[in-house]
Amino acid sequence: MQRNDAARALLPRAHPGTCLADVVPSWLAVAHDALRLPGPRTEQESAVAPTGVIAARRFEAHPSLRDDGSVAWWLKDETDHQLAREALHTERERTAFLADASSRLLSSLNLGRCMDVTAQMAAEGLADAALAIAPARGHRLPVVTCLRGGTPTASLEAIDPDDVPGLGEALRGFPPVPSRWLDPSTAPQWMIPEGFGPVGAIVVTPLPGHGVPAGALILLRKACSAAFTDEEEVFARLFAARSGAAMSAARLYEEQRAITQVLMRELLPPTLREISGVDFAGSYRPSADHERIGGDFYDVHPAPVAGEPSLVAIGDVCGKGLEAAVLTGKIRNTLHALLHVADDHHRMLSLLNTALLTSHHSRFATLVLASAVRCGNDVQVRLTSAGHPAPLIVRTGGTVEAADTRGTLVGALPVVRARTATLTLAPGESCVLYTDGITEAKGGPLGSTRFGEERLARALAGCAGAPAAAIVEHLQMLASQWIGNGDHDDIAVVAISAPRKRT
Template sequence: MVEAVPDWLSSAHQAVTTSSPRGLESGQTVQGPVGERTFEAHPIAQGEGAVAWWLVDDTDLRLARRALQVEKERTAFLTQASNLLLSSLNLERCMDVTAQMAAEHLADAALVIAPAHGRMLPVVSCLRGGTPARTSLATDPSLVPGLSEALQGFPPVPSRWIDPAAAPAWLLPEGFGTVGSIVITPLPGHGVPAGVLVLLRRSDHAAFTEGEEVFARLFAARAGAAMSAARLYAEQASITEILMRELLPPTLHQISGVDFAGGYRPSKDHERVGGDFYDVHPATVEGDASLVVLGDVCGKGLQAAVMTGKIRNTLHALLPMAGDHQRMLSLLNTSLLNIENARFATMVLASAARTGSSVQLRLTSAGHPAPLILRSDGRVEEVSTRGTLVGVLPNLVTQTAKVTLEPGDACFLYTDGISEARGGPLGDAMFGEERLKLALSECAGMPAEAVVERVQMLASQWLGSGKHDDMAVVVISAPRTNHLSAVNGRTRGRFTA
């Protein structure tokens, strides 16, 4: 009978009977295995120093506790993974995090393979305890069992179906050693597969169990959702950037001997576009005038910017009529009246042509602040042009004025975001037209770019940190020099188209 008692129970019995059996009243117990089961042994004192043992089979309880602990650890891991993956909308960062977390918690090494770009497969690999490494491989995924199917979003094949010895060299991270088992599972995305997760274990480690493969799929679902969101965000950001580029005001320079400069500040510093806009359209025929357009669409932000885009495109289509401001604005007015939920706009057109050393201007305002002329001696004149708003009344009426700019003179076009900027010492006073004229008079003789920068700086100082409307400025000036080079009308530091 002694030989049939397990060693752990025999040792416990000897220890108890050697000491005082009365100490058993404290309820001390011992645990140990009996075959494939585990038992908890409770000693009970008998007469004359004898001890009896009551054995309770706690195998199922221990397994349940272990399973509960494993589930808690897995839940904590998935929560951590979700937080890390969703904290970034950068696709490369998501791939790095996925590979690193999978290598640390699920396998000895992990690879994240994104859908192919042409013939190249973007791959991120990571060893346990290492850092992710990115590469692009020109390889055929069909050579790895289950990889091509997983990239298309099909369910994973069981790891027991994959022969580790058939794994190609590119699948094994450098220094990994001999692979013992492989799990290949898709990374599901939002309607489109986000890629594939490959888990590797070394040959001296236990193979993946069915439960581990199921858990890997749970992790892959979270990683795939994060990667898909990051890819979608990147695509939307790219589209937004392309569209935004079309809405941004152009960079101005010298055209046909006339200096142009512009500046724009949206109503919100985190936005890039708004309801103010300007364009300069060079003359298509030598000797004709270039057309300057500066406008202000009702409203702020992206919705106003969309309307500015429509107006700019319409004006571009009407360029063959640029010589007739009234007709051009009337056609634009009709176009806006026919657009559902269109916003009205104020606008000023300026045709500028170089004649000898001077610049001839024709200026037409449509409900817009009158242009200001800055003479080389510091005088500031208001141009007598006016007109009705664009997009409000069926019949648009305007009055065109003609102005000559001598060398050193400049024409200043602006939106009401400049003159109506509120700030100052008390924070509620408008910058105003008189203050603007005084600021311009101090810019006499400055290049067009310097005039723009000076006015923008003064308006910003006046505003401080207060709210403001969109602000746009365009300066047209007659250069003081007549010396143009013989090569395409270029001068040092300037460009002439």
């Protein structure tokens, strides 16, 4: 055996005359013996260089056949290249893990689902078990626990997070403490999943949200597993950042949804019924099928004292959608505050007009006020229009007539001018209030023809003697058939009827 100075330093036992198998690692000895075997070698076998470890470093061996039949082995140090390849592979795996986490976390705006995904992915890719913890609800912490290979389980823990080292700080958004500072033996029983065994290492890291902490992530490793490295803890924080953003977005969505539901309940038109002997019915259809509120509205305010008129209001705010709905809510609330002057329509409209002119809104609205009271078998109605289509009166013989009321719209001019009409509804007769969404609806065979006032009057003539609910339902059905799948404005209809005599 011969060697150069580099080989002497790497293989100190190698001396001239010694057997190669006695001084080199087994992987190199096997490669040497295979090279000396008789018979041809395939191209693939010749191209593959054996690799292995010598003195804690990785080498790649390249043989060279000499003229005397001996073999010279050249050893190339591949340690740094191997470490670079392993680091690149690890980085690719972690990048793929984070990309998958982002995709799964952002696929749902449900907070519970986000916590399940966080705990499950952390248990599979970062630890032997994981706990996703949300901010406290009252005196309990929402916790989702997951073992590697298991399914997430949710619970509410009545514990003080400050009793767990690092947890209270993480829930308040403070930076995490290194896992080497946390004593695994101090882990409380509620934190350790059933059947997990002794805890060997703990990581507690915050789940950062949008401006406020979204919760905390706890990673557990068994006593038989390796402790968390600094790199693993940094990677856990990268994962926690994505989980926290998703949980924060889900929580914000839930809060906005709850607020929206409350506002919807306040802004949606009421369900009408017979009040003090007067039959009321109403229906509303927003301009977009995915919306529930818009710029049209109606309300019925029952009289506080029996024998006095109930007030009906129907209106149309300029525009549609949420912005129009906000102004709709303002008008309805203002009208409700002005019920003490409901017997004076003109004063009520003037006060409403002043309120709109002094607000930050630049929109205007049309409006009809109707006061209805039962007098014997008849119903007395007073109608005042502020720039709104005149109500239609349906008589028992099928005659349809427009109420003699008109006026200027509210929210645009300093002074509101309006004329009030008074009429009587005999049993079976009705007064129909509507917004221009029905008369201006385009549809029909060509899809571009307006429904129009004449078609509306003919439809009402066929409703003579019908109850208020039947009239409203019939008009909305006709409008829906006329519009088809086309675009349309908000449509609101209210019917005031004098009930037929009961026999």
